Amino acid sequence: MNRNSFLAALTVAVMGTGLMIDSARAQEPTLASVAQATIDAAELEVNNARAAIEKGKELIATIPEDSPLMPDVAQVVQAASENWKIAVDSLQGAIDSASKIDGASNDSIAADYALLSKVNAGVAVSGAKVVQIAIAYVEAIATEKTESLDVIRVAMQDALAGSSQVRFNYDRVKTLIAQKYSK
Amino acid sequence: MNRLSKLILGTTIVVSMAAVSSHGVDQAMAAADLAEISAISVQAMANLSEAALSGDVEAIAEMNKRADAIDAAIAAAQESFAALEQASAAGDEAAAQKAADDLKDSLQKAQDALNGVIPEDLADAVEAWKNSTKNTGGGFGQPYDPPNMFDVPWNTGGARNFYQDQWGNLFASGRTYGGGESDGTPE
Numbered sequence: 001m002n003r004n005s006f007l008a009a010l011t012v013a014v015m016g017t018g019l020m021i022d023s024a025r026a027q028e029p030t031l032a033s034v035a036q037a038t039i040d041a042a043e044l045e046v047n048n049a050r051a052a053i054e055k056g057k058e059l060i061a062t063i064p065e066d067s068p069l070m071p072d073v074a075q076v077v078q079a080a081s082e083n084w085k086i087a088v089d090s091l092q093g094a095i096d097s098a099s100k101i102d103g104a105s106n107d108s109i110a111a112d113y114a115l116l117s118k119v120n121a122g123v124a125v126s127g128a129k130v131v132q133i134a135i136a137y138v139e140a141i142a143t144e145k146t147e148s149l150d151v152i153r154v155a156m157q158d159a160l161a162g163s164s165q166v167r168f169n170y171d172r173v174k175t176l177i178a179q180k181y182s183k
Numbered sequence: 184m185n186r187l188s189k190l191i192l193g194t195t196i197v198v199s200m201a202a203v204s205s206h207g208v209d210q211a212m213a214a215a216d217l218a219e220i221s222a223i224s225v226q227a228m229a230n231l232s233e234a235a236l237s238g239d240v241e242a243i244a245e246m247n248k249r250a251d252a253i254d255a256a257i258a259a260a261q262e263s264f265a266a267l268e269q270a271s272a273a274g275d276e277a278a279a280q281k282a283a284d285d286l287k288d289s290l291q292k293a294q295d296a297l298n299g300v301i302p303e304d305l306a307d308a309v310e311a312w313k314n315s316t317k318n319t320g321g322g323f324g325q326p327y328d329p330p331n332m333f334d335v336p337w338n339t340g341g342a343r344n345f346y347q348d349q350w351g352n353l354f355a356s357g358r359t360y361g362g363g364e365s366d367g368t369p370e
Binding site: 137 | 210211212215216218219221224225226228229233235236243
């Protein structure tokens with residue numbers, strides 16, 4: 001085999017490997033399908049939070065107005081309302097980002113949209129979970145399960161801290177991606 | 184090497200580079216992992232509040248244990264992210280890659296802990312840390328060591344005498360009534 005034949009064979013081998021990698025990639029879940037799965041999971045949690053809010057409305061009506069825990073109820077309801085808004089907005093953000101994956105001009109931009117969608121979905125999930133914890137707190141007051149209030153109160157505080165960490169990191173992801181394209 | 188060979192070799196290199204494209208460590212991806220771990224911790228808190236509502240003491244203890252393990256994973260992940268930032272700023276690609284791998288590892292541990300899979304060494308470490316900070320009623324160097332009000336700091340006799348003299352002078356300067364009463368008393 002002379003040098004030219006060897007190089008030609010090498011080219012064919014490398015291109016063949018590339019094709020094999022491409023076909024293997026075709027079997028892997030695409031960025032869009034992974035993003036959609038994450039959005040579905042977030043949507044489920046947001047729907048659970050929506051159901052919890054409906055339940056919470058009924059529960060609040062059963063708490064006597066002169067209850068000493070009424071200020072607590074007001075506080076958690078406010079936290080729930082803020083997080084509900086965050087959850088809904090972030091879910092929409094995740095859907096918007098995911099819708100841009102297929103139309104992206106290159107793989108790198110598509111991956112960044114997928115990443116934004118994933119983190120937005122994470123923000124939505126954590127917001128929805130905070131709402132669920134808040135309603136659990138209201139439920140404990142309404143059903144007079146006062147022994148569980150201390151545990152849920154601490155869980156609520158930790159969840160609020162965790163949720164703000166998720167949002168902080170979402171902002172960090174956005175900034176890092178923006179920096180990538182502003183260079 | 185003739186022109187055709189050079190052309191083929193060039194094509195080969197370009198194709199190889201396209202097929203095996205190597206990226207640097209993506210900090211945005213690492214930050215996304217960090218966000219995911221925090222989201223896991225929120226989920227753990229939701230599970231804990233659900234257990235609290237059910238009143239099942241064993242379930243509460245289990246959920247607390249999982250939350251502790253997730254907290255440990257978060258702490259490790261934050262350290263890894265800081266290491267990643269430093270390594271990236273210093274241009275140390277290998278160290279940055281290692282930090283990114285460690286972060287992924289922490290994310291996996293947090294996910295496992297949420298599902299109830301907690302490595303024994305981590306559970307022991309968390310338990311040991313909790314015991315180390317438990318209020319054991321004090322003792323020298325222990326948490327919540329109460330101050331000893333009868334303690335006389337070393338070599339402070341002169342300062343105490345000085346302040347006592349000051350008070351004595353103030354007391355002595357007060358007006359006295361009848362049988363030596365003063366309008367300002369040490370009490």
